[in-house]
Amino acid sequence: MKKLLLPLVFGSVALPVTALEKQVVEAWEESLNLPEISSDVFDSYNMSANNARNARNERQQRRRNNPWLYKNGPKRTRIFSGIELSDNTYGNRERRSEFKKVLFDGNTKFHPNWRIRYAMNESNVSRGENGELIDAPTRWMKLAPRFEQVLSPTANWFAEFEYTNFSGFGRSNQGGRLNNTDTYIIKVGGNKRFGSHNFNAHVDYRYREQSFYIDDGSEIDETNNYETQDPRYQIGYRYRPNRHVQFQLTRNQNKNHLGQTNLNQFGKVTLNHSLSNGLRSEFSFQRNKNFNKDTDTGYFINRYTFLNTYRINETLQALLEVSYRKYDRFYTGNLRGAGDRKQLFTKAGINFHF
Numbered sequence: 001m002k003k004l005l006l007p008l009v010f011g012s013v014a015l016p017v018t019a020l021e022k023q024v025v026e027a028w029e030e031s032l033n034l035p036e037i038s039s040d041v042f043d044s045y046n047m048s049a050n051n052a053r054n055a056r057n058e059r060q061q062r063r064r065n066n067p068w069l070y071k072n073g074p075k076r077t078r079i080f081s082g083i084e085l086s087d088n089t090y091g092n093r094e095r096r097s098e099f100k101k102v103l104f105d106g107n108t109k110f111h112p113n114w115r116i117r118y119a120m121n122e123s124n125v126s127r128g129e130n131g132e133l134i135d136a137p138t139r140w141m142k143l144a145p146r147f148e149q150v151l152s153p154t155a156n157w158f159a160e161f162e163y164t165n166f167s168g169f170g171r172s173n174q175g176g177r178l179n180n181t182d183t184y185i186i187k188v189g190g191n192k193r194f195g196s197h198n199f200n201a202h203v204d205y206r207y208r209e210q211s212f213y214i215d216d217g218s219e220i221d222e223t224n225n226y227e228t229q230d231p232r233y234q235i236g237y238r239y240r241p242n243r244h245v246q247f248q249l250t251r252n253q254n255k256n257h258l259g260q261t262n263l264n265q266f267g268k269v270t271l272n273h274s275l276s277n278g279l280r281s282e283f284s285f286q287r288n289k290n291f292n293k294d295t296d297t298g299y300f301i302n303r304y305t306f307l308n309t310y311r312i313n314e315t316l317q318a319l320l321e322v323s324y325r326k327y328d329r330f331y332t333g334n335l336r337g338a339g340d341r342k343q344l345f346t347k348a349g350i351n352f353h354f
Contacts, residue, residue: 075353079106082319082349084121091329091339098125102349107146117144117162138168144185157190158202180211189234198238205231206254246270261293266301278311297331299341309351317351 084100100123109115120141126134144162151157162185189202232254240246248268255261266289272282284305291298305323312318327341 076110077106077108077352077354079104079352080319080349081105081352082347085346087344089342091341093338094127095129096125096127098123100124106352113148115146115148117146118142136168138166140164140166154193155191158188160187161185162187181208182210183208196240198240199236200238201233201235203231203233244272260295262291263293264288264290280309280311282307291330295332297337298329300328300330302326302328315352315354317353319347319349319351321345321347323347 080102081104082102084098084102086098086100088096088098090096100121103120103122105119105121107115107117120139122137122139124134124137142162142164144160146158146160148156148158162183164181164183164185166179166181166183168179184207185204187202187204189200191198191200193199232252234250234252236248236250238246238248246269248270249266250268251263251265253261253263266286268284268286270282270284272280274280282305284303284307286301286303286305288301288303289298290301303323303325305321307321308319310318323343323345325343325345327343329337329340331337
């Protein structure tokens with residue numbers, strides 16, 4: 001009996017296990033029998049994704065290369081408008097005060113390599129201890145297109161053509177005197193940065209044409225004076241050990257139409273501090289030596305400047321500058337000129353950035 005029951009028991013146990021294994025295997029095999037995605041459909045999915053990605057990259061590249069074509073691009077125009085006041089006392093000349101209206105002074109970048117600078121101001125000068133002599137208004141304007149080329153993240157060069165015009169009356173013992181001066185300047189320079197160190201240099205060539213009209217009450221005498229200057233150069237160096245301190249050295253030299261060499265060299269120290277409310281303050285001290293090498297005549301100049309700017313919003317910034325400048329005259333022979341000079345200078349206005 002046992003011999004008959006044992007095979008039946010083991011058989012009854014083995015049969016369900018075998019059936020279960022078969023079901024598992026069949027289910028596993030069926031799981032591999034997925035509907036096939038054709039290669040055409042798969043490639044179309046890739047092409048659509050690639051096209052969308054490429055279009056997005058092209059839009060970003062266009063924004064980087066042509067930001068002025070998009071309303072959300074970076075700001076490209078900065079213009080200052082305001083007033084300037086200066087009061088000058090001399091050791092050998094009557095006191096002079098100047099009130100200047102800066103109509104606009106700014107620049108606009110209209111291409112990755114091109115920008116244009118422009119400025120215009122009008123000024124009135126009063127003379128004498130009580131300001132009793134008032135000169136007629138004078139006007140000055142500038143227009144200067146500029147080409148800029150970036151050579152590397154730390155180097156660039158530029159070429160600029162500048163035209164300036166000065167016109168207006170100045171008083172003399174004979175009466176009114178009209179001066180009209182046109183100046184044409186070609187300037188080429190470059191800039192190189194080495195970490196916190198910055199080096200820049202440029203050279204320029206100037207051509208000047210002046211016309212004077214003297215009115216003595218009966219006739220006007222016109223005199224033309226054409227002046228061509230030799231190329232002048234400027235070399236500057238700036239070191240900024242941190243965001244609040246910088247040191248600067250600059251030297252520039254030029255020859256005038258008389259063949260005399262004028263040299264200006266100065267050192268400058270600047271301290272600045274910015275607050276979270278948009279206020280930025282800067283104090284600077286500058287020491288100049290400006291002289292004529294041929295006559296050994298010129299000035300030692302000390303400048304103390306305190307500058308404040310306040311950001312009103314993303315477009316407007318208020319500016320206030322107060323400066324005291326002391327000119328110590330040195331000369332040989334009888335070339336004393338106006339003598340020593342002291343100047344109190346104030347500038348106030350609004351910067352527009354858009």
